[in-house]
Amino acid sequence: MLKLPAPLYAEIVSHCLGGLPDEACGLLAGDPDTGSVARCYPTRNLAASAKLYTVDPKEHLRADREAESLGMQIIGVFHSHTHTDAYPSPTDVAQAPDPGWHYVVVSLRDSYPSLRSFRIRGETITEESVVLEGR
Amino acid sequence: MHRSAGRESAETWPDGEDTVSVQVRLPTVLRAHAGGQATVTAEGHTIGEVLTGLVQRYPGLSGQVLTEDGTLHRFVNVYVDDDDVRYLEQLDTKVPDGATVSILPAVAGG
Numbered sequence: 001m002l003k004l005p006a007p008l009y010a011e012i013v014s015h016c017l018g019g020l021p022d023e024a025c026g027l028l029a030g031d032p033d034t035g036s037v038a039r040c041y042p043t044r045n046l047a048a049s050a051k052l053y054t055v056d057p058k059e060h061l062r063a064d065r066e067a068e069s070l071g072m073q074i075i076g077v078f079h080s081h082t083h084t085d086a087y088p089s090p091t092d093v094a095q096a097p098d099p100g101w102h103y104v105v106v107s108l109r110d111s112y113p114s115l116r117s118f119r120i121r122g123e124t125i126t127e128e129s130v131v132l133e134g135r
Numbered sequence: 136m137h138r139s140a141g142r143e144s145a146e147t148w149p150d151g152e153d154t155v156s157v158q159v160r161l162p163t164v165l166r167a168h169a170g171g172q173a174t175v176t177a178e179g180h181t182i183g184e185v186l187t188g189l190v191q192r193y194p195g196l197s198g199q200v201l202t203e204d205g206t207l208h209r210f211v212n213v214y215v216d217d218d219d220v221r222y223l224e225q226l227d228t229k230v231p232d233g234a235t236v237s238i239l240p241a242v243a244g245g
Contacts, residue, residue, distance in 0.1 A: 023245070027242070032163070052243070053244055053245065054243040055243065057239065057241065058219065061212075061217070064237070065237075068173075074163070091244050091245035092245060095243050096244070097242055098163060098240060099164070100164065
């Protein structure tokens with residue numbers, strides 16, 4: 001389960017929409033034990049592509065340090081799919097860096113954004129519920 | 136003072152000390168291989184020495200940071216303080232005493 005404060009949901013979707021026509025990406029920080037997201041770190045997509053994303057490593061370092069200073073951890077990553085489902089692609093699965101992370105995918109294919117979250121362990125994808133908090 | 140050719144004074148090691156000790160921050164995905172520790176102490180004058188020593192001390196890290204031929208794994212980013220070693224001297228990047236080395240996974244997909 002991913003617990004996502006409504007303002008952070010808005011920040012994620014806004015960053016993804018703002019990244020068009022390319023994929024957008026960012027990191028999520030919070031409590032790894034509860035799946036509660038406390039901070040969102042929109043980052044630059046170094047790949048600058050409509051089909052690929054690479055989180056800017058320098059921004060990842062900054063986010064990692066800040067999260068640590070705030071007593072939290074990087075617990076996941078979000079990115080957008082410009083023309084496909086909100087579901088991890090084979091590339092997403094192959095390059096998933098941490099089996100403990102939450103993988104949020106935002107599809108911008110339709111007229112409304114669709115946000116879903118997954119756990120990726122090896123080649124196994126498991127969708128998890130997203131609980132929007134503070135609506 | 137002990138000096139090596141070409142080494143700037145800021146990088147000269149104190150008299151009688153040959154070891155450079157650094158803190159290495161590990162990403163969550165690698166902590167299990169280091170007894171669950173988020174930060175470990177390592178020694179080495181270069182990033183290559185630090186990482187090699189780390190793998191020797193924590194064999195579970197083998198193949199995670201360095202490849203079989205001893206190069207930096209492409210899905211790992213390593214920093215000496217704020218500097219990405221890929222933009223410096225890669226594994227030959229010198230490590231100042233007391234520096235913080237950060238290991239982070241590359242985060243990418245499509």
